[in-house]
Amino acid sequence: MGGYRNRGGEIGHMILHKDGKRCGCGANGCFEAYASTRALLEQYQNSSPDNAPVSGEMIVQKFLDAETIAVNVMEQHFDYMATGIAGLVNIFSPQRVIIGGGISEAGDFYISQIAQRVKAIAIPVAHEFTQIVPALLGNKAGLLGCASKVFEKMISNC
Numbered sequence: 001m002g003g004y005r006n007r008g009g010e011i012g013h014m015i016l017h018k019d020g021k022r023c024g025c026g027a028n029g030c031f032e033a034y035a036s037t038r039a040l041l042e043q044y045q046n047s048s049p050d051n052a053p054v055s056g057e058m059i060v061q062k063f064l065d066a067e068t069i070a071v072n073v074m075e076q077h078f079d080y081m082a083t084g085i086a087g088l089v090n091i092f093s094p095q096r097v098i099i100g101g102g103i104s105e106a107g108d109f110y111i112s113q114i115a116q117r118v119k120a121i122a123i124p125v126a127h128e129f130t131q132i133v134p135a136l137l138g139n140k141a142g143l144l145g146c147a148s149k150v151f152e153k154m155i156s157n158c
């Protein structure tokens, strides 16, 4: 899914809001600028009266303890994740969407919150056979994904 001359495939830079938050890639309103763990941490810090730095684990714990700010920012985070994923489901109708890295290892509730929201907004026929699952390898999944891409390339060049 790299596109012509491998210049595409930037799922994180799918634009959700054209005049939205500035993204590290130089564009505005990218999926990543809203749905990443970094965005969640910023959102929490900006909403918190003392602006104290927090970690993903802290926000998850506060969310589970029903702290208002944590609940609000996590609800937004789930909605952003679901919006981006539902768009991809509508286009590709994948059998699996694998979510890994960042705070996705927080627990089953994390994947289930996103899965419910994707189901609610994706086109039913596109979503019918889609499962949303956690990456079993956790944070290593991204790295191994890169390695397998490299192997794929080596094999296809033989």
Ligand SMILES: [Zn+2]
Pocket: 012, 013, 023, 024, 025, 026, 027, 030, 032
């Ligand atoms: Zn971007």
